Amino acid sequence: MPLKGNLRDFSTTNLLNLINLAKKTGTLIIDGPGQGAQMSFRNGKLIYAAMGHEDGNLAAILRKSGRLTDEQVKALRARAATASDKELGLLLINAGYVNQGDIINSLRSHMLEVVYRLFTWVEGLFRFEPAIMPGDDKITVPIELENVIIEGSRRMQEWAHLAEELPNLDMALKFTDRPTANIRNMSLSVEEWKVVSYIKPTNSMRAIARATSLSDLEIRRIVYGLLQAGLVEIVRPEGAPPPRPAAARPGARPVPPPDPKQQVSVVTKLIARIRSL
Amino acid sequence: MQAVKMVVTGPFNSGKTQFIQAISEIDVVSTERKISSDAEKVKDNTTVAMDFGRITVDDELILYLFGTPGQKRFDFMWEILSEGMLGFVVMVDSTRPETFREAKSILETFRAYAPTPYVVAANKQDHPEAWELDDLRIALRLDPAIKLLPCVATDREKVKSVLLELLYSILAEMEKS
Known part of the structure; x- marks a missing residue:
């Protein structure tokens, strides 16, 4: 099978x-x-x-x-x-x-x-x-x-952590106005430089990942590093509608368990009946 | 007259209604509606509130079988249906791995509602695409102590055997306590 x-x-x-x-x-x-x-x-x-x-x-x-x-x-x-x-x-x-x-x-x-x-x-x-x-x-x-x-x-x-930090790859990135680090002085990998070259408010992270052939994990890892270094910030892509909040689910009400002792004969009868069907 | 109930639950299109139909002495009272969602259009109708079947034991005892709605948006019915149940059957479509996670989630939800015995029925085991029971057990992360039973919801004998296994588990639990 x-x-x-x-x-x-x-x-x-x-x-x-x-x-x-x-x-x-x-x-x-x-x-x-x-x-x-x-x-x-x-x-x-x-x-x-x-x-x-x-x-x-x-x-x-x-x-x-x-x-x-x-x-x-x-x-x-x-x-x-x-x-x-x-x-x-x-x-x-x-x-x-x-x-x-x-x-x-x-x-x-x-x-x-x-x-x-x-x-x-x-x-x-x-x-x-x-x-x-x-x-x-x-x-x-x-x-x-x-x-x-x-x-x-x-x-x-790690993926789950990054997905929590960066849940929505449809958001875009922009360089911070006053970066805490100078990008020219940083040692970036080839992939990181590729991502940096695509950063602008019209490009979503998903689009950047597609353009640079990076997986969701790889783009999140790189963007997370750039965010931590204070080089970039997340912005809504230009022209995109605001996100809708997720609906809350009401909590479950506990149900008291039945008393099994009184039901043994009931179950025995049920077994006999179903066997006879 | 005493009435007891057992619940048949599981994901959308796992065979709950057929299961009850196969064993009920009355025509199953179904509350089915035409499917409106394109994503769920693998069948024409679905249960929106519950299915209801009956097995009369004697003049003093009746077993009711309640089938839960499978679609997530009707899950508010689950807790109502689970109240006072003797035990429950979780139906899993053995041919649709995309529903296994949901089946596990439904199982956990019902376990949280009431700590009653339950069995897992691996439906459509007569289908060539069906996953083997050993693989299903691993996929559903079922403890070896949990009964995972082969099932064909349209086959009365198979349905009987699932219900009997559930009743044996209920009896064993009662005798233990």
């Missing part, structure tokens, strides 16, 4: 917990907004993860982790373009570029990065395919899910 649904209703944490507890084997395929991802599991352990649009071959992963230089990757692509990840791994070990530990650690970091990004997805159709597993050419690294779930939950808490 299928395990499928939407992350909106059944989160990545829930899914990994289920796969871990049920010790499932197969591949979880997620079609998120704008991109896809897949994670494979054996007996409830994560063994492979890939983000749809990204270059997930071993050479690219080793370059990203700093084990190979751009030149080395270029040379590998020229000489061993058709080699599988396993063949490439052996080639690199034999050539003395990396050792087995480097490969496993790089793959592990890559897989965890993919999975932790999935924790921030709040929308996306998923399905679990027990018959699909990574190809024989792929190197799999078994990772226990408990720690992944704990770390993912921690990141979710």
Whole structure:
């Protein structure tokens, strides 16, 4: 029977917990907004993860982790373009570029990065395919899910905190009139500079995230930092209507529990009657 | 004449009305209306106040089955319906994971109204898209002690078995106390 649904209703944490507890084997395929991802599991352990649009071959992963230089990757692509990840791994070990530990650690970091990004997805159709597993050419690294779930939950808490601090991404930003820090003297990352370049009262945070290809978590994290530094303030986008207050829900009235002792014979009668139907 | 009641609750379109219809000796008194919301147009009608079914035990005892409205905006009815209940059944549509969170929330709400025994009925288990019970238990975060029962709300025998399991739980609780 299928395990499928939407992350909106059944989160990545829930899914990994289920796969871990049920010790499932197969591949979880997620079609998120704008991109896809897949994670494979054996007996409830994560063994492979890939983000749809990204270059997930071993050479690219080793370059990203700093084990190979751009030149080395270029040379590998020229000489061993058709080699599988396993063949490439052996080639690199034999050539003395990396050792087995480097490969496993790089793959592990890559897989965890993919999975932790999935924790921030709040929308996306998923399905679990027990018959699909990574190809024989792929190197799999078994990772226990408990720690992944704990770390993912921690990141979710960060996400929840940031969502509480910045609940509405449809609001815009503007630079403060008298900033407490000079932006030119600050050490900003490339992503932060990209966000800064889009800040003006007509651009909502959601629009900035879209323009800079940042997730909701990433844009919130950057904006939160800029807010804390006193560089920007939140404003309603020009021309937007004022927000409506949420309706309050009345509290529940407690109901006294029934007296079970007087009802044993009633329940016995009910059981007999329903059995006879 | 003594009347006792049990409540059948669960998210919108989980099969509560069908469940009661399958076992009631009278035609179920439903308060259904045409669906107005596009988002909820997976069926034509929905229960807006309650469903009402009856099983006569003898001259002195009647069991009433009350089905709660599934749509969130009628949840003011839930507490009224839960008053004095012997126990309750939480219906879950096994094919619609988008309703699991709501089912869990409804379960918690009813637990808060009255600490009576309850069972969870995994409806539509005859459907090829249905989640397995083990997966559902994890998804709903149900304690192993909570009965999660396979159900097909249109099948009288399956409905009987769910109600009997609930009654066994009620009896066990009474004997324990």
